[in-house]
Amino acid sequence: xxxxxxxxxxxxxxxxxxxxxxxxxxxxxxxxxxxxxxxxxxxxxxxxxxxxxxxxxxxxxxxxxxxxxxxxxxxxxxxxxxxxxxxxxxxxxxxxxxxxxxxxxxxxxxxxxxxxxxxxxxxxxxxxxxxxxxxxxxxxxxxxxxxxxxxxxxxxxxxxxxxxxxxxxxxxxxxxxxxxxxxxxxxxxxxxxxxxxxxxxxxxxxxxxxxxxxxxxxxxxxxxxxxxxxxxxxxxxxxxxxxxxxxxxxxxxxxxxxxxxxxxxxxxxxxxxxxxxxxxxxxxxxxxxxxxxxxxxxxxxxxxxxxxxxxxxxxxxxxxxxxxxxxxxxxxxxxxxxxxxxxxxxxxxxxxxxxxxxxxxxxx
Amino acid sequence: xxxxxxxxxxxxxxxxxxxxxxxxxxxxxxxxxxxxxxxxxxxxxxxxxxxxxxxxxxxxxxxxxxxxxxxxxxxxxxxxxxxxxxxxxxxxxxxxxxxxxxxxxxxxxxxxxxxxxxxxxxxxxxxxxxxxxxxxxxxxxxxxxxxxxxxxxxxxxxxxxxxxxxxxxxxxxxxxxxxxxxxxxxxxxxxxxxxxxxxxxxxxxxxxxxxxxxxxxxxxxxxxxxxxxxxxxxxxxxxxxxxxxxxxxxxxxxxxxxxxxxxxxxxxxxxxxxxxxxxxxxxxxxxxxxxxxxxxxxxxxxxxxxxxxxxxxxxxxxxxxxxxxxxxxxxxxxxxxxxxxxxxxxxxxxxxxxxxxxxxxxxx
Numbered sequence: 001x002x003x004x005x006x007x008x009x010x011x012x013x014x015x016x017x018x019x020x021x022x023x024x025x026x027x028x029x030x031x032x033x034x035x036x037x038x039x040x041x042x043x044x045x046x047x048x049x050x051x052x053x054x055x056x057x058x059x060x061x062x063x064x065x066x067x068x069x070x071x072x073x074x075x076x077x078x079x080x081x082x083x084x085x086x087x088x089x090x091x092x093x094x095x096x097x098x099x100x101x102x103x104x105x106x107x108x109x110x111x112x113x114x115x116x117x118x119x120x121x122x123x124x125x126x127x128x129x130x131x132x133x134x135x136x137x138x139x140x141x142x143x144x145x146x147x148x149x150x151x152x153x154x155x156x157x158x159x160x161x162x163x164x165x166x167x168x169x170x171x172x173x174x175x176x177x178x179x180x181x182x183x184x185x186x187x188x189x190x191x192x193x194x195x196x197x198x199x200x201x202x203x204x205x206x207x208x209x210x211x212x213x214x215x216x217x218x219x220x221x222x223x224x225x226x227x228x229x230x231x232x233x234x235x236x237x238x239x240x241x242x243x244x245x246x247x248x249x250x251x252x253x254x255x256x257x258x259x260x261x262x263x264x265x266x267x268x269x270x271x272x273x274x275x276x277x278x279x280x281x282x283x284x285x286x287x288x289x290x291x292x293x294x295x296x297x298x299x300x301x302x303x304x305x306x307x308x309x310x311x312x313x314x315x316x317x318x319x320x321x322x323x324x325x326x327x328x329x330x331x332x333x334x335x336x337x338x339x340x341x342x343x344x345x346x347x348x349x350x351x352x353x354x355x356x357x358x359x360x361x362x363x364x
Numbered sequence: 365x366x367x368x369x370x371x372x373x374x375x376x377x378x379x380x381x382x383x384x385x386x387x388x389x390x391x392x393x394x395x396x397x398x399x400x401x402x403x404x405x406x407x408x409x410x411x412x413x414x415x416x417x418x419x420x421x422x423x424x425x426x427x428x429x430x431x432x433x434x435x436x437x438x439x440x441x442x443x444x445x446x447x448x449x450x451x452x453x454x455x456x457x458x459x460x461x462x463x464x465x466x467x468x469x470x471x472x473x474x475x476x477x478x479x480x481x482x483x484x485x486x487x488x489x490x491x492x493x494x495x496x497x498x499x500x501x502x503x504x505x506x507x508x509x510x511x512x513x514x515x516x517x518x519x520x521x522x523x524x525x526x527x528x529x530x531x532x533x534x535x536x537x538x539x540x541x542x543x544x545x546x547x548x549x550x551x552x553x554x555x556x557x558x559x560x561x562x563x564x565x566x567x568x569x570x571x572x573x574x575x576x577x578x579x580x581x582x583x584x585x586x587x588x589x590x591x592x593x594x595x596x597x598x599x600x601x602x603x604x605x606x607x608x609x610x611x612x613x614x615x616x617x618x619x620x621x622x623x624x625x626x627x628x629x630x631x632x633x634x635x636x637x638x639x640x641x642x643x644x645x646x647x648x649x650x651x652x653x654x655x656x657x658x659x660x661x662x663x664x665x666x667x668x669x670x671x672x673x674x675x676x677x678x679x680x681x682x683x684x685x686x687x688x689x690x691x692x693x694x695x696x697x698x699x700x701x702x703x704x705x706x707x708x709x710x711x712x713x714x715x716x717x718x719x720x721x722x723x724x725x726x727x728x
Contacts (some may be wrong), residue, residue, distance in 0.1 A: 016603065039569070040569065041568060057569045058654035058655065059455075059565075059566040059654065060567065060568075060657055061654075061694070062564065062565055062694050063565050063567070063568070094690075100471070102470070102471045102472040102475070103470060103471075103472045105470065105471045106466070106467060106468070106469065106470060106471070107464070107466045107467075107469045107470070107471060107474045107488060108466040108467045108488075110471045110474070111466070111488070124471060124472075124475070126472070156569070169544045169545075169547060169548070169549065170544060170545060172544050173540065173541040173543070173544025173545055174541065176537065176540050176541065176544065177537040177540065177541040178537075179537070180533045180534060180536050180537025180570075181533075181534060181537055183533060184533070185533065185569055185571070186554050186570070187551075187554075190551075192552050200426065201421075201423075201424075201426055201427050202423040203404060203405065203423045203424065203427070204401070204427070205549055205550070206549065206550075207549070208547065215483065262673065290423065290425075291420035291422065291423055309441070311406070330425070330426050330540070335669065350508070
C-alpha cells in the first residue's frame with residue numbers, strides 16, 4: 001500500500017488555495033497525525049504550497065523521526081513550541097495570510113497569533129482536514145476493522161469470566177486486560193461498565209457496585225490500532241432475564257439492526273438517525289432514547305459525521321460510523337447496543353461481528 | 365468532613381470581585397468538577413455573586429442531580445449548551461462584565477461570546493480556579509493518597525507476574541487489571557510500558573515488543589479515586605542488571621531521593637527542579653535529562669505547579685507534586701523514577717510508598 005500522507009497533504013493544499021490562504025497552522029493533534037503520522041501529544045504543524053514543518057519538543061526527538069520521516073521538516077524546540085513557530089514562519093517565504101483551526105485552538109493561543117504573530121494575517125478555518133478524514137481509505141478501514149475485531153474478541157473472552165458478586169471495576173479490569181491481550185495499543189475512551197440501575201446512565205463511570213442477579217450489565221468500550229478506534233456496546237443480563245428485560249432489549253436490538261442494515265452513504269445524518277428512532281418511537285420508548293444514533297470513528301472516537309436529528313449533512317462514502325440506539329429507564333436500567341459500520345459503495349458493512357449477535361445474552 | 369464546595373465557590377466569588385467582573389463563565393471541566401462535583405464530559409457553569417448555574421445535557425440528567433445536589437441550579441439543555449447559556453444569562457440580573465477562561469475555551473466558542481453573546485462584555489481570565497486547586501485540602505490529599513496506594517499495590521502485584529518474552533501490551537494488561545482490582549475508577553493517563561531501547565522514549569506508547577533479558581522495563585501509570593489522580597514511574601531490569609544499568613539507575617535514584625526529600629512549600633519551581641537536576645548534571649548526564657522534574661497532580665494529572673527550570677512561581681503549601689527525574693540514552697534505554705509528594709507545613713510527605721524503594725529492582 002502506498003504512503004497515503006503525500007496524497008492527504010496535497011488534498012489539503014488544494015483546500016488552502018480554494019480558501020484563499022497561503023498556509024495553515026494546525027493545532028489539532030488528530031489532524032496532525034493524519035497528515036504526518038506523528039502520534040505525540042505536543043506539536044504544531046505548518047503547511048503551505050512549499051513547506052511542511054512540524055514543531056515538537058525534546059520528549060519526542062526519537063519518536064518523531066521514526067514516525068514522520070521526510071514527510072515534514074522536523075524542528076525540536078527546546079523552550080516553547082510557539083517560539084519555534086515564530087522562528088520558522090519568519091524563514092518561510094510567500095506567507096501573508098495564514099489560516100488557523102478555530103475548533104482546535106484555545107483562546108489563550110489564539111491571542112498569541114494576534115500579538116506575537118501580528119505580522120501575518122490570521123483567518124479562522126473549520127473542518128479542512130476533518131472533511132478529508134471522514135472518507136476513510138482501505139488502509140484506515142482495515143485498521144478500524146482490526147480494532148473492532150479486538151473489541152469483539154475481548155468481549156467474547158470476558159463474558160465467561162463474569163459472575164454475580166463481581167464489581168463493575170473488576171469486570172472492567174477483565175475486559176481491559178483482554179483488550180490488551182488481543183493487541184490493543186490503548187483504550188478508545190474510558191470503559192463504561194454499568195450494572196443494574198446504573199445502566200440507565202448513558203455515560204456512567206465504572207463503579208464499585210457489585211453485580212446482582214436480575215441486573216442489566218452494559219459494557220461500552222473500544223480498542224485502538226495505529227491510532228484508529230473501535231467503539232462497541234453490548235448489554236447482557238446477570239442471571240435470569242425477565243419478560244421486561246427481554247421486551248426492552250428486543251426493541252433496542254431491532255432498532256440497532258434497522259440502523260446497521262439501512263444506513264447508506266449519501267443519506268443525511270438525520271435520515272440515518274430516523275432508521276432506528278422511528279422504530280423506538282413507534283414502540284412508545286422515544287422519550288427514553290435521548291441521545292443521537294451514532295457518530296463517525298477513526299483517529300478520534302467521536303468525529304464526523306453525526307447521525308442525529310439535527311444533522312442535515314450527507315454521509316460520505318467510506319465513512320465508518322457507530323449505530324448505537326438505547327433505551328434508558330431511570331432507576332430501573334438501560335440497554336444500548338452499538339456496532340461499527342463502514343459505508344461502502346455497495347451498502348453498509350458491519351465491522352463488529354460477534355458470533356451470536358442476535359442471541360439474547362445472559363450471564364449464568 | 366464538611367462539604368468543601370461552598371467554601372471554594374465563595375473563594376472564587378472573592379476572586380471575581382478582585383478582578384472587577386460580575387460573573388464568570390467556566391468551560392474547563394476539571395474546574396467545574398472542583399466547584400460543583402459534576403464529573404460529566406459536557407457542561408457550562410456560570411458563577412456570580414448571586415447565582416451558580418450548571419448547564420448540561422440529557423445524558424447526565426440522573427448523574428448531575430446526584431453529584432451536584434443543590435450546590436448549583438441545574439439546567440438540562442436539549443439542544444446546545446450554548447443555547448441554554450444565553451437563555452440563562454438573559455434571566456440573571458446584575459451581569460454586565462463577564463469573565464471567561466482563556467485557557468479552556470476554543471476559539472470557535474470564544475466567537476460565540478462576541479456574536480450571540482455580544483450584549484455582555486467579555487474579559488479573558490486565567491488561573492482563577494487553578495490557583496485555588498493548587499492548595500489541596502485534607503480530603504483531596506486523602507483521595508490522592510488512596511490513588512497512590514492503589515498504584516503501588518498494583519505495581520507490587522504486577523511485577524511477580526512479568527517475565528521475559530511477554531509483550532509490553534501484555535504487561536500493561538496485567539498492570540491495568542491490578543489497578544482495577546485495587547479499586548481504581550480509571551487510568552490517570554494512557555499507561556506507558558516501554559522496554560529495551562523504547563525506555564529511552566520519555567513518552568512511549570506501549571507496544572507489541574517482547575521483553576528480553578537485559579532490557580530496562582519502564583512503567584509509568586496512575587490510578588484515579590473520585591477524580592483525583594496518582595502518577596508513578598518505576599524502572600526495572602529484565603534478567604541480570606549490568607554495571608551500566610546499575611550506574612544509570614543509581615544516578616536517577618539519588619536524584620529522585622534528593623528531590624523528594626528536599627522539595628518544600630515556599631520554594632520556587634526552578635529551585636525544586638534544581639534539587640535533582642544539579643546532581644544529574646554533576647554526574648555528567650545533564651543533556652540526557654531533557655524534561656522538567658515534575659508537576660502538580662489532582663483532578664488533572666498535569667496541573668499547577670510546575671517544577672521546571674523556567675518556573676519562577678512559588679510552590680504552595682498543600683500542593684501535591686511529582687518528582688520524576690530521568691536519564692534517557694537514545695538507542696540503549698532510559699530510567700525514570702517518579703514519586704508523588706505532598707508539600708506539608710512540616711516538609712514533604714511521600715505518598716507513593718513501595719515496600720523496598722531503595723532496592724535495585726530486577727525481574728528474574
